[in-house]
Amino acid sequence: MRVYRAKDYKDMSRKAANIISAQIILKPNSVLGLATGSTPIGTYSQLVDWYKKGDLDFSEVTSVNLDEYKGLPGTNEQSYYYFMHQHLFDQVNIQERHTHLPNGMEPDSKKECERYEELIRSLGGVDLQLLGMGHNGHIGFNEPGQAFETGTHCVDLQESTIEANKRFFASSADVPRQAYTMGIKTIMQAKKILVVVSGEDKAEIVKKAFFGPVIPGVPASILQMHNDVILVGDEAALSLI
Numbered sequence: 236m237r238v239y240r241a242k243d244y245k246d247m248s249r250k251a252a253n254i255i256s257a258q259i260i261l262k263p264n265s266v267l268g269l270a271t272g273s274t275p276i277g278t279y280s281q282l283v284d285w286y287k288k289g290d291l292d293f294s295e296v297t298s299v300n301l302d303e304y305k306g307l308p309g310t311n312e313q314s315y316y317y318f319m320h321q322h323l324f325d326q327v328n329i330q331e332r333h334t335h336l337p338n339g340m341e342p343d344s345k346k347e348c349e350r351y352e353e354l355i356r357s358l359g360g361v362d363l364q365l366l367g368m369g370h371n372g373h374i375g376f377n378e379p380g381q382a383f384e385t386g387t388h389c390v391d392l393q394e395s396t397i398e399a400n401k402r403f404f405a406s407s408a409d410v411p412r413q414a415y416t417m418g419i420k421t422i423m424q425a426k427k428i429l430v431v432v433s434g435e436d437k438a439e440i441v442k443k444a445f446f447g448p449v450i451p452g453v454p455a456s457i458l459q460m461h462n463d464v465i466l467v468g469d470e471a472a473l474s475l476i
């Protein structure tokens with residue numbers, strides 16, 4: 236694992252965007268695994284900026300997102316579909332048909348998870364997977380305790396995750412209780428993984444995930460077993476390592 240220390244959130248975003256940008260320049264038809272959450276917003280905005288300056292071209296890029304709330308339509312502002320269109324897809328020249336997320340409106344979990352897993356396989360896998368990390372070490376929506384070997388599946392969100400994400404909803408009662416997410420196995424199959432972390436509140440989990448034992452209780456700890464992981468964090472998030 237390589238660790239890039241950034242001085243603040245802006246610097247972290249620029250460093251992460253640089254890595255994604257290099258990926259696209261070296262392989263214009265890359266399959267990017269994308270993430271939501273507040274941490275990668277600055278990374279997306281930096282990519283949009285470079286695109287607008289003419290330095291990046293997304294026309295051949297394909298994207299597959301990590302996860303989506305079950306039961307939220309793409310028109311809902313809290314859906315990850317909406318988030319991705321707002322922060323990236325609508326602002327660059329990626330082709331809509333090349334952008335993929337789990338379909339939160341598919342009620343049949345088995346059917347949707349199989350479709351998504353098959354889609355990723357048919358694309359030849361993910362070249363670069365961007366990840367944020369929850370306070371309990373979740374990646375995507377893989378909550379602590381789940382088996383490392385799962386593919387895309389439907390999860391019951393933990394109370395702490397619902398609490399953390401309620402800031403985006405009117406109340407915690409409005410936060411969906413389930414989500415579709417790529418599994419740990421799906422994530423680990425990506426050729427390269429880029430993790431972004433920011434803020435003092437992530438320092439403890441960063442230490443546990445990257446320097447503690449590899450255990451299902453800390454889902455992100457499995458990343459220690461991947462042979463091409465880059466961790467980009469700001470001073471605060473990396474303060475304990």
Ligand SMILES: N[C@@H]1[C@@H](O)[C@H](O)[C@@H](COP(=O)(O)O)O[C@@H]1O
Pocket residue numbers: 270271272273274275301302366367368369370373374375376396400
């Ligand atoms: N499903 C997403 C994760 O992919 C993300 O990593 C996490 C942390 O979000 P933030 O970056 O806002 O701390 O939030 C959500 O639960």
